[in-house]
Amino acid sequence: MRPAFSVLFLTTLIGAAQGLFIALFFVELLAPSGVTREFFAFGSLLVVFLMGLGGISSVFHLGHPERAWRAMAQWRTSWLAREGIVLPAFSAAAFAWGVAHWLNLGHTFAIGVAGVILALALFICTGMIYAAIKVLKEWSHPLTVVNFILFGCASGTTLAAAYAGFMAPDLAAPLAKSAFVLILLSLVTRAAALWRNATLRPVSTLQTAIGVRHPRIAQKAQGAMGGSFNTREFFHGKSPAFLRGVLAAMALGAFVLPLALVMFAPLAAFLIQYAGLFAERWYFFAEAQHPQNLYYQTVS
């Protein structure tokens, strides 16, 4: 698959926002005393800001953004429609939580629980958008959803540690420790997904694609010589060396450097981790081999 940059920005930004909200909620739950209301209010503002950035970047993926409101219609069957509903709902809950803290309105725990449930639901919607495509074997697995959850939580908690460094230094160390554990967990599950995808055998072959039972079939023409939607959308078009570079950037940026830095320089850890997760998301698209590619092996 060709990585869609709008989707890479969307999933990495809202993942960090959801993780940050969950981290802030746990701060309220476990360390209620000694934390100022500004800490929660500005934190939720950061959540809403990241959600807004993600929402804006998602618009660039659409051919007709003015019709985006229609995307909520098919929530019964489509995970994309469900994401379209849960995304604004979570943003609203995070905003309400911040306002409730800022104005001392109370009920912050109830709003926070609703926000955490919506954040988890949004992780599941985002992950299932990919995991629900049965023909893409690299994506169609529970690990896809698990990775979206863990990457979002790891990145959001690292951001929370960096944020606490400025607003509530006492909280920075426990948050950084939590982030460290989450990054380690995400390393395990992503490595499992990488291993699974590397050992995956394609279900469809050129034989089943055109229905000719012969071990040697070679394409001689694909019906067009100047490319088509099929050649643009489903091939990343990068060299194996470039792919290895992205994989190395992901290993360093999303795991090694954040693990090394999160304890004493959480802001640098978060920024490097964001770039690493961007590489991870790029690779996530690039490693998915769409069966339609069987029909587009040779131009002529």
Add this chain to the structure above:
Amino acid sequence: MTQLALVIDLNVCVGCHACVTNCKQWNTSGSAGALTDCNPYEANPNGTFLNRVQTFEVGSFPNTETVHFPKSCLHCENPPCVPVCPTGASYKRESDGIVLVDYDKCIGCKYCSWACPYGMREFDEERKVMTKCTLCVDRIYDQNLPEERRKPSCVLACPTGARLFGDVHDADSQVSVAIREHGGYALMPEAGTRPANHYLPRRKTRVSVHEEDLYSSDNPHKIDGLPFDHTLPPVNEELS
């Protein structure tokens, strides 16, 4: 329930692309808008097509065979592209099983094209909506056309009659009989999509000649169990 579909005979297709051009001509002229062409007179011309013909070579030289393979939406009975659509723009008609896109509802997210294992949908770069074969839904029911012309453009264009059109749920229809009697098969059955369109395999016409066909088996000079002695004199019928 009706399920309209195409049956494409790979034994007959000569790869002339007449179905491709007639499909493009009909569907670019309709009220839904033109099928975009990008760089039509420059390097790398490309555009939206609802039907394409690909060519494959089967076997190794000198025992090769050329297979021309027309490729368009299969109007699956379990279409993976339909439930994933967030807006309901992608839908399958109850009445005749045609899978369609409502161009006024499509937001151009391309999610349906990811879900289709065959790559049958093409995003139109100018209209910014997903397009696909409609089985010429705007002509097969047109009462202003003579009845024999109420068929998809590709079917009408095919000079060799490689494309059949009809209801695959009607056991006695031309397409059902063709599938049943000529080994019609579906593409990528492992995808679980249950395509309505079927393909008929390449078929070789062979005449098997047995050894006993080369001489009169009722030759009275032949002795059972022994090879026939060709030096024996002919019988009366063979002389006449």
